[in-house]
Amino acid sequence: MDRFIIRGGKPLHGKITIGGAKNAGLKLMVAGLLTAERLTLTNVPRIADIATMRDLLVQHGVGVEDLNGNGTSYAIGGEITNTEAPYDIVSKMRASILVLGPLIARCGKARVSLPGGCAIGTRPVDMHLKGLEALGAEIRLEGGYINATAPKGLIGDRIVLPFASVGATENLLMAATLAKGRTEIINAAREPEIGDLVSCLNKMGARITGTGSGTLVIDGVDALYGAEHRIMPDRIECGTYACAAGITGGDLKLVGGQVDDLGAVVRALEETGVEVSQEEDGMRVRRTGALRGIDIMTEPYPGFPTDMQAQFMAMLAVAEGASMITETIFENRFMHVPELNRMGARINVHGSSAIIRGVHALSGAPVMATDLRASFSLILAGLAAHGETILSRVYHLDRGYEAVEKKLAACGANIERVKG
Numbered sequence: 204m205d206r207f208i209i210r211g212g213k214p215l216h217g218k219i220t221i222g223g224a225k226n227a228g229l230k231l232m233v234a235g236l237l238t239a240e241r242l243t244l245t246n247v248p249r250i251a252d253i254a255t256m257r258d259l260l261v262q263h264g265v266g267v268e269d270l271n272g273n274g275t276s277y278a279i280g281g282e283i284t285n286t287e288a289p290y291d292i293v294s295k296m297r298a299s300i301l302v303l304g305p306l307i308a309r310c311g312k313a314r315v316s317l318p319g320g321c322a323i324g325t326r327p328v329d330m331h332l333k334g335l336e337a338l339g340a341e342i343r344l345e346g347g348y349i350n351a352t353a354p355k356g357l358i359g360d361r362i363v364l365p366f367a368s369v370g371a372t373e374n375l376l377m378a379a380t381l382a383k384g385r386t387e388i389i390n391a392a393r394e395p396e397i398g399d400l401v402s403c404l405n406k407m408g409a410r411i412t413g414t415g416s417g418t419l420v421i422d423g424v425d426a427l428y429g430a431e432h433r434i435m436p437d438r439i440e441c442g443t444y445a446c447a448a449g450i451t452g453g454d455l456k457l458v459g460g461q462v463d464d465l466g467a468v469v470r471a472l473e474e475t476g477v478e479v480s481q482e483e484d485g486m487r488v489r490r491t492g493a494l495r496g497i498d499i500m501t502e503p504y505p506g507f508p509t510d511m512q513a514q515f516m517a518m519l520a521v522a523e524g525a526s527m528i529t530e531t532i533f534e535n536r537f538m539h540v541p542e543l544n545r546m547g548a549r550i551n552v553h554g555s556s557a558i559i560r561g562v563h564a565l566s567g568a569p570v571m572a573t574d575l576r577a578s579f580s581l582i583l584a585g586l587a588a589h590g591e592t593i594l595s596r597v598y599h600l601d602r603g604y605e606a607v608e609k610k611l612a613a614c615g616a617n618i619e620r621v622k623g
């Protein structure tokens with residue numbers, strides 16, 4: 204298992220190019236299941252989750268061609284020959300559940316392993332299943348698998364989501380594109396990645412309106428077609444490197460970063476004393492004064508994203524005064540707290556809130572990554588700490604961040620990957 208060795212204490216200066224968004228790219232690849240024609244995706248991030256999604260599509264029988272041989276453009280297309288998504292892939296990557304809706308819509312049946320929980324929460328898929336049943340799917344759970352059929356095809360309906368789930372919205376949205384008649388998804392999630400998916404589906408011939416409004420209206424069509432789509436920049440990767448500038452007191456240009464996708468994150472950065480501006484080719488982030496403690500609550504978009512919570516916690520650990528972070532999306536997303544405390548942070552968790560008392564400095568220590576964003580919070584702490592931090596289990600990080608050590612080292616960080 205690879206490890207990172209980080210020697211902290213250097214402010215970061217320079218440019219970091221933001222890649223395509225993991226949380227858009229994965230769904231856009233799945234959208235390739237909705238047509239036999241060729242869907243070309245560009246700006247694909249070179250991360251482990253994308254490779255896993257590629258394996259999943261290939262085992263459904265669909266071709267995934269690497270167009271320029273470097274993993275940044277894929278052409279997806281072909282007939283589906285296998286409608287099963289097996290446990291070994293789904294258990295590795297929860298986003299695999301998103302093949303369920305498209306497979307039922309296109310093939311009238313699907314057998315998809317239940318994803319189960321993960322380090323951040325139990326993460327049930329009840330809303331995905333209830334919504335698909337409302338569209339006419341018959342669903343049985345057996346042996347850890349979801350067995351779904353739609354003998355008469357899917358039929359549009361009005362679906363009210365009890366919570367604006369990103370995954371449920373996407374699964375139902377994709378299924379509804381090929382359903383008969385109109386589907387309305389009320390209390391739909393409004394994350395920008397869903398807007399990116401809608402824009403690609405509409406290029407493929409879908410008829411979807413209401414992006415970002417909380418109500419999506421989908422008029423089903425008989426078939427979808429080939430298209431070409433550039434994946435949006437990863438706002439979470441951008442926010443994460445913004446925290447790297449913030450915690451080290453540096454000055455970074457995040458090429459391709461868009462302030463507009465990061466409203467709540469930008470407001471929180473500014474409140475802590477980090478300056479953010481939109482420039483022609485990306486977002487500039489710098490800090491010259493002290494970091495100040497703030498209170499944050501995670502919420503569905505446009506609120507503060509849970510996927511930025513751990514990174515802010517690392518930054519607030521060295522801010523002046525006390526901060527409180529309340530996590531409302533996942534019930535167990537504080538696994539980074541004991542690791543940050545091992546580096547000298549003073550954080551206490553009370554239920555779904557963490558109280559952070561800022562310390563003057565952190566000190567390097569051996570620490571363990573537990574999930575994707577928690578991993579990066581430990582890198583951030585390591586970049587600001589005195590001495591050496593050794594981060595193990597970086598495979599969590601490789602799921603969603605491309606070339607972390609190269610991007611950081613190019614801006615002056617002392618970080619190396621040790622293979623093993």
Ligand SMILES: CC(=O)N[C@H]1[C@@H](OP(=O)(O)OP(=O)(O)OC[C@H]2O[C@@H](n3ccc(=O)[nH]c3=O)[C@H](O)[C@@H]2O)O[C@H](CO)[C@@H](O)[C@@H]1O
Binds near residue numbers: 325369510
């Ligand atoms: C691949 C991807 O895009 N992942 C993102 C997606 O995850 P994901 O799509 O899994 O997140 P959801 O918005 O669905 O989940 C939010 C909450 O709703 C609960 N829930 C969800 C569905 C359901 O049927 N029943 C249920 O109870 C979940 O357990 C969780 O507590 O959105 C999350 C919230 O912004 C992000 O943190 C993830 O990075």
Ligand SMILES: C=C(OP(=O)(O)O)C(=O)O
Binds near residue numbers: 297
């Ligand atoms: C929680 C995340 O991803 P996933 O939903 O794939 O676990 C994330 O990107 O922070």
